Amino acid sequence: MDVVIVESPAKAKTINKYLGSNYKVLASYGHVRDLPSKDGSVLPDDDFAMTWEADAKSKKRLSEIADAVKQSDRLILATDPDREGEAISWHVLQVLKNRRGVLKDKPVQRVVFNAITKESILEAMKHPRDIDTPLVDAYxxxxxxxxxxxxxxxxxxxxxxxxxxxxxxxxxxxxxxxxxxxxxxxxxVPQEYWSIVADLQTAGNADFQARLVAVDGKKKGRLDIPNGTEAADIKGLIEAADLRIRSVEAKPVRRNPFAPFTTSTLQQEASRKLGFAAARTMQIAQKLYEGVSVGGETTGLITYMRTDGVQIAPEAIGPIRAEIEKEFGKQYLPDKPRIYSTKAKNAQEAHEAIRPTDVVRHPKQMAQYLDEEQLKLYTLIWRRTMASQMESAQMERTTVDIVARSGSRSADLRATGSVVRFDGFLTLYTESKDDEDDEESNRLPPMSEGEALAQKAVTATQHHTEPPxxxxxxxxxxxxxxxxxxxxxxxxxxxxxxxxxxxxxxxxxxxxxxxxxxxxxxxxxxxxxxxxxxxxxxxxxxxxxxxxxxxxxxxxxxxxxxxxxxxxxxxxxELRVSQVLDTLNEVLAAYAFPPKEEGKDPRACPACETGQLSLKTSRYGAFIGCSNYPECGYTRQLTADGNGDNQGNADAGPKGLGTDPETGLEVSLRTGRFGPYVQLGDEKKPPRSSIPKGWELDSIDLEKALKLLSLPREVGPHPEDGKMISAGLGRYGPFVLHEGTYANLPGVEDIFTVGLNHAVSLLAEKRANGGGRRTAQVLKDLGEHPDGGAIAVKSGRYGPYVNHGKINATLPKDLKPEDVTLEKALELIAEKAEKSGKKKPAAKKPAAKKTTAKKTTAKKTTAKKPAAKKKPAAKSESEDTDES
Known part of the structure; x- marks a missing residue:
């Protein structure tokens, strides 16, 4: 028996079916080892020695793999066909080599396949090789x-x-x-410019439009008419002129199809055409690659989806061309296959483009096996692949130059249009663009040189340039x-x-x-x-x-x-925080201190008027504060809203809302480092209340401010112990509180209206559910985990998640609970287990860190350090790489 190692359990099951009973296919569940999240995992002073660590789940799987390999005749490493896949195979092999009696003299081979189909798998098994050492070195x-x-x-x-x-x-x-x-x-800085368009009519009473391109022999580009005065002058010239066609030129133009998809172009087109986020596109593509059940058999529908190559494998070209001729006719098939090369910098040309594993599987036929999103993405890939090998579209691009003469002056206008003479690949696929320009897609009426034209209207339109x-x-x-x-x-x-x-x-x-x-x-x-x-x-x-x-x-x-x-x-x-802030004050001046009034210092404190505003830091991040602190307590956020407007503009000092009738103190609306709030008076520690989510700042008046400042509000004594129940606004929204038990209120207004009976009911429900823990609702049962135990999708307080035993893995924002498969759940659980198994690093000074690197051995790097709990883990860019 031979043992085959792949990455995902879904692939393992499918591939085992293809290979038969003489093989045992096991999944590594992605990476089996990683660099521990702590100092010393890479030691530059020890020739870059690297310490690798497997978490508890990975150790268990590695033990299962080792036990299976002991009983096998051969080990075949069949992880993904990229640098990460090569690395996973290398890690598995290193672990097995370090275990006595596992490999002995057993042959170890590496195979790669670009598609999970029976033909691809069996063909790959005929061509084993060794692990690619340079590829592992690059990893x-x-x-x-x-x-x-x-x-x-x-x-x-x-x-x-x-x-x-x-x-x-x-x-x-x-x-x-x-x-x-x-x-x-x-x-x-927006720049004003004007465009001039003439609505004209031919001798045959056909209407069309022409744009100004020159005046008195001088070309006029897009931005060359800067004001309305000049635009009105040119408009008057054309209106008073006789118009005649100077020339009509029709040129044949060929438009070639686009290359098949790479990872990047797939993500771009899926975003433009389907509205998918990049992460969602890759999740769906992963499923299409690993396979769906087609006629009772799991079949991979597309080739590997992480690639920057635009080539199609030679063995796939023939079937694509045959399908084009069958579906569209011989006229849509070019004389020879199209060859593409990528223009992307540093692209790895050896990788194949993303394509269907079999173009005979038309999207319409696959509709019964795929969900809506999968079908949309598969259709996009199928169409792009087919179109990439189709005949070019043949266009006729017509340019009509028109002269307008009035006395000694003249203006030149131009009309352009295109006519599709043969649609070619356009019959199947048109690429979307971020900035569409359909000016040349107009079809012009028949015209001839020297023909006189009639005017219907001349329009001068003001525009302003747009920022990128x-x-x-x-x-x-x-x-x-x-x-x-x-x-x-x-x-x-x-x-x-x-x-x-x-x-x-x-x-x-x-x-x-x-x-x-x-x-x-x-x-x-x-x-x-x-x-x-x-x-x-x-x-x-x-x-x-x-x-x-x-x-x-x-x-x-x-x-x-x-x-x-x-x-x-x-x-x-030796760099001081004050030096950093001084530099950032200058670098981010336009963002942090936008000018408010001409001639007024944007950094002048609006509260005390004598201090200077500057960046300040706290454990929660940066904010703007006054240099006269603590005498002046003015602060505001450093942030920008979705429209690009600096919210600092919103607080040109506190906004007075009126006077509290009970205390006689001023009530004001302010913005601090944690957001907008209302404040009573201006003492050293004045009463304050944050503005609830959903309340518009413009709607905050004295009445609302006083209601917020009255919180927390006493609801009444609890009937069981007579102790007071209060209602207030907290970090997680409105609540009622009794003796340490918090119960959420549905809305902010409920803080002011909730009665005693309702509050008691909410608190009782909260305690019945475990002191505030809500009973999770099971949304979808997924089956058994390979290690035992049920897996389910549940709904919790913070949203849907996948549960297995004590592991709860939150669903990605773009993954719906009903779309979660067992394979995806296993992947999320494995990722969660891996993350929770890592230790947090100790935050160290550079000097101390360097000393550690010199004196610490690889063995010592695995020791636990109490200081690691005091700082959040420093994240290396392992998050920038794909771990599966």
């Missing part, structure tokens, strides 16, 4: 780089910029892209790919990390940097500029590819990087 170099950057920069951030959470090799560069785009938008658009997930991934930053397996994970860290927020599908993200980027761009440069990051990716190709030694790359990087970090030891 080791990437993990070491990401670890060293993350675990070196993050503690610097903690000390020098309190409230910042982490930095990473790719993560920080992607964040810089988002922040720089925001700066471009903020600094953008914020990135969407799709356009950010596209830009990263163009720059050579990251890899197909890292794009979605990188975006997830930025959101999880609170560095960016997704609003109306646009990525907006949060204040925290702006601060981190400002800090890194000024004190670690080289390491967030796009060319530097791309050059590192290129070196990793050279390692993969066997052209560079991986430890040489690490030595060159660490020498400069560590010395640069050492140079920040």
């Amino acid at each position: 080791l170099a990437r993990r070491a780089l990401d670890y060293l950057v993350g675990f070196t920069l993050s503690p610097v951030l903690w000390r020098k910029l309190p409230g910042a959470r982490s930095a990473g090799r790719v993560q920080s560069v992607a964040l810089r892209l988002v922040c720089q785009r925001e700066e471009e938008i903020e600094q953008f 658009p914020r990135f969407t997930e799709a356009t950010l991934i596209k830009r990263m790919e163009e720059l050579g930053i990251g890899r197909p397996s890292t794009y979605t994970a990188t975006l997830s990390v930025l959101g999880d860290r609170g560095y960016v927020v997704l609003d109306k599908k646009r990525l907006i940097p949060e204040a925290k993200g702006r601060l981190v980027t400002g800090f890194l761009s000024n004190f670690f500029e080289r390491y967030v440069q796009y060319d530097f990051t791309a050059s590192l990716e290129e070196k990793l590819d050279q390692i993969s190709a066997g052209e560079l030694e991986w430890k040489d790359v690490l030595r060159d990087f660490w020498k400069d990087f560590s010395s640069h970090v050492d140079g920040t030891k």
